[in-house]
Amino acid sequence: MVRKTKEEAELTRRHILDAARRVFLECGVARTTLERVAAAAGVTRGAVYWHFRNKTDLFFAMREQATLPFVDRVVFDEGEADPLQGIERALREIIHIMEDQPETRETIEILSFKCEYVEEFSGLRLRTEGQLEFLAGLTAAYQRAAAKGLLRAGLDPAIVAQDTFVFVGGLIKHWLSSEPDECFRAGASALIRTHVALRRA
Amino acid sequence: MVRKTKEEAELTRRHILDAARRVFLECGVARTTLERVAAAAGVTRGAVYWHFRNKTDLFFAMREQATLPFVDRVVFDEGEADPLQGIERALREIIHIMEDQPETRETIEILSFKCEYVEEFSGLRLRTEGQLEFLAGLTAAYQRAAAKGLLRAGLDPAIVAQDTFVFVGGLIKHWLSSEPDECFRAGASALIRTHVALRRA
DNA sequence: CTATTTACATACATCCGTGATTGTATAAAC
DNA sequence: GTTTATACAATCACGGATGTATGTAAATAG
16 A cells, blocks of 8 residues: 555645654654654654655754744734733733643744754744744834833833743743643743733833 | 873863863754764763763763852842842842853753753753752742832732743843844843832832 | 556665773872 | 772774665556
8 A cells, every 4th residue: 555645645744743743752853763753653764754855854844833823823913902911811822822732832842842953953043033023012012002001100111022022931931841730830820910910000 | 191190180071071061062962972072172982981971971960060150159148138139139140150151151051952851851851959949049038028018019929939930041041042242131131120120119 | 548656665875873892001009 | 119090092893873775556647
């Protein structure tokens, strides 16, 4: 049984991507061998090399899939009456994505803790387009809040946006590092609420 | 010329540790070969294997050296009149350590971005003893501030401490990711000031 | 119905890193 | 001054991963 139909081929491609994510998460990217990925996907290395040029190509393909949920769900509505509430909702949405989309969560965990940012991966470390867009969205939202008099007096929207940006980075890091049943995850919601409330006038 | 004196041997050991840090930073831990470390230290693999059991042992030896500056310099004085100011000073001290101790900074960069937390390294991800101690120190300091009426009304010291803890994690991450001349590093001081000021009554 | 391409599996050559072993000149112990 | 332990250097054997080349059966195009 060789030479599958196009749809079947696309299916094995996704199987390989899923397997890669699992093996990357377990072994780390560097120690992951394409043999193990193939075995986890129920194919041979031949299939992997057919769909992907090499491990790096496979890695970037896996990564690309994880960016979609964020651009979809983490948005700032410009017409919102209370921009601070919009920011709070955006931060919550990030946690929700990690909670109910295991594939995305695992990919972020790989990017955060199972990948060494050297050579072909070093470019990922500098702020990516998506991150810059998020920071820009935060800044704009804080500016709208300031214009409406909702921001606490004396706060520079740009600084506060960077502060929240930093907060999100730390939040994701610690959230991923904590055990699922640990109190930190339950407390994340309170952390977000406090974070935004501190900035409200 | 073999069989050095004890002091010379200790010197080559430190040369190897220094070299390891440089190569780890450039190649990542996984891709680092002991051959390259040896060459960078001006010795052969024989010397490396004499002083260290293997790459993992070398890695942990390098890591250990970086923890010292923090326990020395990032402290909370219990008798301080203004605990919030103490917290701010502690946060600043972290940045200062990264600024004027390149070895420590590089080691943290390796731990943050050049190391995959799997198998023998997976234990490092969970909160280490030092991190827990830092969080405990933060909590105690915020509690003292609350007792003195310095903390903003309605804030739970434990939550705020976690918030600052998260902030520090994000701060280090972004500080390391930014270029030395980038404005983010210059703005870190303002971020810290704002962060603490937001919590003051 | 034939030709060609697709979607893999299998087999092969190569290199690279590791750990262990052995060699050795000198420092230190006695 | 001899012996022994030290601090490496040099060599070896081995497995393991990669990339490529080849084989092949079925799907698709014509």
